[in-house]
Amino acid sequence: MLQSFIRYEETAMPNKTSPFLCLPGLALLLVGCTHSGQLAAAPSITLTTTATPTARHPQHRRQLYLRYPLPQQPRPRRHQRSNLLPAPHQPLNAPTPTPTPILPASLFEIPWEDRSIFKAGLLDSQQSILDKLPGASIYHINLLIGDNLNLNPRSRSHFLHQYGSCPLDDIYFRLFPNLAGGQSRVSDLAVNGQSAEPVYELRDSALRVPLAAPLPPGESMVIAMDFAVQVPAGEGGNYGAFAFSKDVLALAHVYPMIAVYDDEGWNVEIAPTVGDVVYADAGFYVVRVTAPAGQTLVASGVEIERNESAMQQTVTFAAGPVRDFYLVTSSSYEVVSRVVGQVTVNSYAPANLLDGAEVALDQAAQALEHFNRRFGPYPFTEFDLVGTTNFALGIEYPGIVAILLDLYDQAGQVRGQATPGLLEGVVAHEVAHQWFYSLVGNDQVDEPWLDEALAQYATILYYNDVYDEQAGAGFRSSLERRWARVGQADVPIGLPVRDYSVDEYSGIIYGRGPLFITQLAETMGQTAFDAFLQDYATTYRWRIATGDDFKRLAQQHCRCDLTPLFEEWVYPQSSTH
Numbered sequence: 001m002l003q004s005f006i007r008y009e010e011t012a013m014p015n016k017t018s019p020f021l022c023l024p025g026l027a028l029l030l031v032g033c034t035h036s037g038q039l040a041a042a043p044s045i046t047l048t049t050t051a052t053p054t055a056r057h058p059q060h061r062r063q064l065y066l067r068y069p070l071p072q073q074p075r076p077r078r079h080q081r082s083n084l085l086p087a088p089h090q091p092l093n094a095p096t097p098t099p100t101p102i103l104p105a106s107l108f109e110i111p112w113e114d115r116s117i118f119k120a121g122l123l124d125s126q127q128s129i130l131d132k133l134p135g136a137s138i139y140h141i142n143l144l145i146g147d148n149l150n151l152n153p154r155s156r157s158h159f160l161h162q163y164g165s166c167p168l169d170d171i172y173f174r175l176f177p178n179l180a181g182g183q184s185r186v187s188d189l190a191v192n193g194q195s196a197e198p199v200y201e202l203r204d205s206a207l208r209v210p211l212a213a214p215l216p217p218g219e220s221m222v223i224a225m226d227f228a229v230q231v232p233a234g235e236g237g238n239y240g241a242f243a244f245s246k247d248v249l250a251l252a253h254v255y256p257m258i259a260v261y262d263d264e265g266w267n268v269e270i271a272p273t274v275g276d277v278v279y280a281d282a283g284f285y286v287v288r289v290t291a292p293a294g295q296t297l298v299a300s301g302v303e304i305e306r307n308e309s310a311m312q313q314t315v316t317f318a319a320g321p322v323r324d325f326y327l328v329t330s331s332s333y334e335v336v337s338r339v340v341g342q343v344t345v346n347s348y349a350p351a352n353l354l355d356g357a358e359v360a361l362d363q364a365a366q367a368l369e370h371f372n373r374r375f376g377p378y379p380f381t382e383f384d385l386v387g388t389t390n391f392a393l394g395i396e397y398p399g400i401v402a403i404l405l406d407l408y409d410q411a412g413q414v415r416g417q418a419t420p421g422l423l424e425g426v427v428a429h430e431v432a433h434q435w436f437y438s439l440v441g442n443d444q445v446d447e448p449w450l451d452e453a454l455a456q457y458a459t460i461l462y463y464n465d466v467y468d469e470q471a472g473a474g475f476r477s478s479l480e481r482r483w484a485r486v487g488q489a490d491v492p493i494g495l496p497v498r499d500y501s502v503d504e505y506s507g508i509i510y511g512r513g514p515l516f517i518t519q520l521a522e523t524m525g526q527t528a529f530d531a532f533l534q535d536y537a538t539t540y541r542w543r544i545a546t547g548d549d550f551k552r553l554a555q556q557h558c559r560c561d562l563t564p565l566f567e568e569w570v571y572p573q574s575s576t577h
């Protein structure tokens with residue numbers, strides 16, 4: 001996300017679930033009983049909605065099935081808690097756990113274990129990842145979009161418990177629509193075919209699914225649910241990422257998303273109203289969308305099947321491994337496309353803004369080329385830019401980024417800046433997130449600097465590479481001005497989102513953060529730093545990295561102690577990092 005300066009009234013309210021007790025009747029705290037550093041399982045979800053033609057923002061019903069894999073690695077330390085993928089020395093290709101035979105079938109008659117449908121979305125050189133990530137969950141979502149753009153979803157997810165050595169008593173889902181001006185309610189919840197009662201927590205942003213029988217490590221289960229979703233009219237909360245506005249239906253985080261399980265238990269919290277909300281493991285998504293024929297559908301992943309009639313279209317998307325699935329529809333979109341290497345880049349906007357969308361397409365193509373060289377290949381065969389009415393300047397999702405439509409008016413201004421120059425920085429920043437957030441995951445709520453500072457720093461590199469060092473210095477100056485808006489305060493960049501004021505979040509994370517990265521490069525030496533950053537993007541590819549991981553790898557490359565620098569910029573002085 002490229003954060004803007006809009007104020008929000010709400011404040012973040014962190015909340016974690018308590019780790020469960022491992023043995024019945026024993027007050028045993030969970031040492032050794034939490035998740036192991038293995039890749040988290042992503043759920044498979046299928047969404048189906050029944051449209052009610054009279055409702056403006058109708059509700060949806062969906063069914064959801066989940067399945068999780070097993071953990072076998074030692075428990076990570078607190079700051080490694082988000083490292084759900086194997087650590088660098090750990091194999092990515094651990095044997096796939098044997099599925100439990102009683103699991104309900106997938107919604108699309110695609111076996112849960114069949115990952116071949118995801119090949120089309122991955123470069124040839126990247127398809128080997130399909131044989132790895134043994135614990136990744138699979139979401140199957142069937143989404144019906146009615147004539148009035150009402151939603152009617154059904155989902156099934158497949159969940160395998162891979163989180164440590166203790167049985168799970170509950171499964172948590174995130175219900176982001178309930179924090180973004182909309183609503184998501186669940187009904188007909190079932191676990192392995194047996195009815196269960198949904199429990200809403202944290203202002204209904206967390207859904208707890210109590211399990212009648214604990215789920216042992218290494219075993220799978222299926223959770224089914226129907227759910228109803230209401231999309232907010234207008235721009236909604238969380239930067240308008242989930243909204244229907246100006247003929248654009250933007251469906252960010254619309255489905256129940258399985259929370260990350262870490263050494264503190266299920267990682268659920270009321271997401272802050274600034275910054276990105278999603279902290280998720282990589283998973284696999286099959287999403288079938290049925291919509292009016294006139295709608296253009298833009299989504300994560302690639303289209304693998306299409307059926308059309310005069311009035312209706314049904315399009316199936318396959319995306320994975322990805323940390324989220326994003327869908328936007330509009331009857332106004334047109335598209336311009338380009339091929340960069342093996343990647344098809346599409347840019348969508350209404351016809352009157354298509355010139356600006358083509359400018360963004362050029363910029364994204366350049367960014368992809370240079371970032372490919374610097375950080376390793378963008379893994380997917382498709383990359384989309386889509387103009388939306390969000391009130392951030394841009395928002396990143398796996399394989400797709402949303403760009404504020406106003407930026408496509410090349411004669412206009414946005415927040416006092418001429419759009420052509422502003423657009424280029426936004427596009428470079430959002431493309432950089434395809435490496436820092438999408439490929440290399442991080443906890444965007446607790447360690448926002450890790451992806452945002454790197455996306456900003458990568459934008460300096462973009463200007464250096466595409467133009468010259470003077471252009472790069474110009475962008476760097478904008479970062480210094482951003483930091484100056486909060487008086488160049490030496491507030492650590494390594495705090496959770498909730499610990500910053502809105503102004504600090506902008507000035508520190510997006511200004512001081514990338515300036516720290518430039519200082520780190522200067523300290524390490526540019527050559528060593530460049531090698532480190534490429535190694536970081538490669539080593540933690542498909543996994544989740546922490547600030548500690550980042551520091552440790554940097555120190556390996558410079559063969560130096562970076563603790564003083566991190567204490568000056570990243571962590572509070574009292575920290576033990």
Ligand SMILES: [Zn+2]
Nearest residue numbers: 001002452455
């Ligand atoms: Zn960003």
